[in-house]
Amino acid sequence: MxxxxxxxxxxLLKKGTKITLESRLIEDLKLDSLDMLMILSDLEDEFNIxxxxxxxxxxxxxxxxxxxxxxxxxxxx
Amino acid sequence: MDLRDFYxxxxxxxxxxxxxxxxxxxxxxxxGLDRKIRVNGHEMIDLASNNYLGLATDGRVxxxxxxxxxxxxxxxxxxxxxxxxxxxxxxxxxxxSCFVGLEETIILPSCYQANNGLFSCIAxxxxxxxxxxxxxxSLIQGxxxxxxxxxxxxxxxxxxxxxxxxRSTGYRQVFVVTESVFSTEGSIxxxxxxxxxxxxxxxxxxxxxxxxxxxLGKSGRGILEEQGxxxxxxxxxxxxxxxxANSGGMISGKKGLIDYLKYYCPHLVxxxxxxxxxxAGIETVLEIIQSEFGVIKGRLVTHQQEIYDSLIEGGFTVxxxxxxxxxxxxxxxxxxxFLAKKLYDKGILSTPFIEPSxxxxxxxxxxxxxxxxxxxxxxxxxxxxxxxxxx
Numbered sequence: 001m002x003x004x005x006x007x008x009x010x011x012l013l014k015k016g017t018k019i020t021l022e023s024r025l026i027e028d029l030k031l032d033s034l035d036m037l038m039i040l041s042d043l044e045d046e047f048n049i050x051x052x053x054x055x056x057x058x059x060x061x062x063x064x065x066x067x068x069x070x071x072x073x074x075x076x077x
Numbered sequence: 078m079d080l081r082d083f084y085x086x087x088x089x090x091x092x093x094x095x096x097x098x099x100x101x102x103x104x105x106x107x108x109g110l111d112r113k114i115r116v117n118g119h120e121m122i123d124l125a126s127n128n129y130l131g132l133a134t135d136g137r138v139x140x141x142x143x144x145x146x147x148x149x150x151x152x153x154x155x156x157x158x159x160x161x162x163x164x165x166x167x168x169x170x171x172x173x174s175c176f177v178g179l180e181e182t183i184i185l186p187s188c189y190q191a192n193n194g195l196f197s198c199i200a201x202x203x204x205x206x207x208x209x210x211x212x213x214x215s216l217i218q219g220x221x222x223x224x225x226x227x228x229x230x231x232x233x234x235x236x237x238x239x240x241x242x243x244r245s246t247g248y249r250q251v252f253v254v255t256e257s258v259f260s261t262e263g264s265i266x267x268x269x270x271x272x273x274x275x276x277x278x279x280x281x282x283x284x285x286x287x288x289x290x291x292x293l294g295k296s297g298r299g300i301l302e303e304q305g306x307x308x309x310x311x312x313x314x315x316x317x318x319x320x321x322a323n324s325g326g327m328i329s330g331k332k333g334l335i336d337y338l339k340y341y342c343p344h345l346v347x348x349x350x351x352x353x354x355x356x357a358g359i360e361t362v363l364e365i366i367q368s369e370f371g372v373i374k375g376r377l378v379t380h381q382q383e384i385y386d387s388l389i390e391g392g393f394t395v396x397x398x399x400x401x402x403x404x405x406x407x408x409x410x411x412x413x414x415f416l417a418k419k420l421y422d423k424g425i426l427s428t429p430f431i432e433p434s435x436x437x438x439x440x441x442x443x444x445x446x447x448x449x450x451x452x453x454x455x456x457x458x459x460x461x462x463x464x465x466x467x468x
Contacts, residue, residue: 012231030437034210034217038229045244 001074002066008046009039009062021063047074093431096411099418101429109134112451116426122458124384124444125426127260127319129292129401130366130373131449138322138361145357152352157184158339161350169356172363173327177290177299179313181335184356186348188287188316188326189215194344195283195314195328196252197222198337205248207241207280209233209255211262214434216254216285232259235270242278251280257289257300261430261441263398265293269304275311282311291320291362292377292401297370320366323358325351373448377401380446380455387459388444391466396441405442413440423461 002021010019013029025031031039040051047069059065094100107115110133114123132138145165155161166184174182185191192215200206200223208220211232220227228245230238238253245251253275255266268284275282286299294302297320301309310331317325328338338345366373381401388395388403396404407413410431417429420442428443435441446455 032433032437034229035436037227038210038231041228041241045240 001069002063004046005043005065005069006062008042012038012042019062021061021066023062024060025062026060043069049074093410093414097414097418099414099421101414101417101421101427104426110447110449112449112454114426119424121421121424121426122450122454122461123426124420124446124458125428126447127288127316127445128322128447128449129320129377129445130297130322130362131376131447132320132322132362132365132373134449135322135362135365137365138358141357141361142354145353149353151354153350155350156346156348157350158346163350163353163356165353165356165360166350169360172360174329176363177286177313177315177329178301178307179309179329179331181332182327182329183335183338183342183345184317184351185326185328185342185345186351187318187324188285188314190344190348191314191326191328192216192285193219193222194342195312195338196220198342199312199334200225200250200252203249204252205245205250206252206254207238207245208253209259209266211259211435212254212256213260213285213287216256220254232262233264233266235267235274238271239274242274242280245278251278252283253280254283255285257284257286257293257303258400258402260288260400260402261404261435261443262396263400263402263404263443264396265289265303265399266300268300269306272306272309272311282309283314284311285314287314287316287319287326288400288402290315290317291366292374297366297374317355317359321359321362323355323362325355325359376448377446380448380450383455383459384444384446384462387462388466391463393462393466401445403444403446405444407440407442409438410440413442416442419465420461423465425458425461 006019023029040053040056044051056068105117107118110123110126110128113120153161153163170182170184196219202225204225206220206225207228207230209232210229228241230241253271255271258265272282284300290299291297293299313329315327317323317327378401384403385395394406396406407416413429413431417427420427430441
């Protein structure tokens with residue numbers, strides 16, 4: 001799952017931007033609210049789910065997204 | 078609750094201005110947009126305004142505005158739905174419609190209001206709005222006011238847009254929103270291709286042509302002319318305060334929709350109408366464009382190329398773009414303001430963009446050399462830019 005999340009985010013970032021599970025979305029990846037909207041939308045497509053933006057307001061790192069998705073019962077498959 | 082607590086919430090963070098010893102915003106202008114302008118009492122080269130065609134101080138435009146004031150006074154003191162619907166207003170609606178090649182037009186006090194008011198009239202929570210990542214704040218704020226699902230797509234990226242549209246089913250209506258010219262970049266939307274995607278997926282295109290109207294196309298009619306688009310079925314908005322050198326905004330499109338907006342767009346219905354001077358000014362600018370566009374555009378393009386060459390010569394990184402805009406990649410907000418200050422100190426007024434106007438650390442310093450600038454002024458600007466680059 002982590003790889004799929006990172007792949008989804010990475011193709012929205014500037015070329016050469018390094019991303020790890022510990023990357024902070026705002027401080028490290030320099031994402032703003034519109035970028036976040038774009039990422040959540042692309043994650044919806046990737047995992048075929050619907051995401052309520054409010055559920056992801058507390059997300060800080062890439063790994064936090066994985067935790068959120070697992071908590072919703074999204075499996076690695 | 079103590080009112081001091083309330084007012085204390087609104088203190089400005091002035092740290093950036095202190096670090097850079099420069100605040101480029103709300104600089105006092107002491108003149109009109111002449112060949113040189115006066116800023117805080119100093120004569121400077123204007124590479125900041127959106128006076129593309131240089132018509133803001135054209136004698137014929139000023140004369141038309143003055144004659145309108147003589148005939149009608151300075152204001153009709155009413156909204157268009159009430160006492161503001163002058164004969165001048167109605168005539169300009171028709172002329173603008175004809176100019177861009179669309180059925181009907183409404184004219185609002187600004188394009189911010191046009192973009193801000195449009196979406197809440199045409200969309201609802203059951204719709205989806207797909208919007209270019211770099212779209213202007215007026216579009217984003219207008220879209221957010223709808224309360225529907227919003228999906229940004231990567232700037233001018235047809236593959237990303239196509240993927241989103243392919244997967245977006247089950248909505249009442251999907252809208253695709255973009256701009257013709259992205260003014261912080263100088264890039265132009267591949268709108269013909271975007272329209273084809275809209276057709277494929279039954280989405281409705283909305284384009285803001287603020288930096289294209291009066292600039293793009295072989296006769297200045299904007300993005301639709303530029304990209305050979307006929308029979309446009311979407312919605313079109315534009316500013317009347319850039320190449321058209323006055324103020325106001327327009328929404329154009331199918332007659333039925335525009336007639337509806339005349340009664341249901343609160344930003345139009347409840348705003349005092351544009352003044353007679355502005356309406357007459359725009360009308361005259363349209364006449365000048367229709368007779369002189371080729372010559373004026375030639376000057377604009379030449380100026381842009383000379384500024385571009387000097388930037389490259391000076392070692393600046395310029396965003397590749399097709400519009401008559403030069404946009405320097407300046408990085409962080411601090412670096413952006415430092416560069417704008419260097420230009421300012423040498424007598425050039427520029428437009429710096431920092432977040433949230435652009436993504437974080439993707440600052441831009443924009444230079445637009447209007448067609449009213451003399452060759453001597455442009456040469457002076459290029460010499461300054463080259464010297465700065467070598468420092």
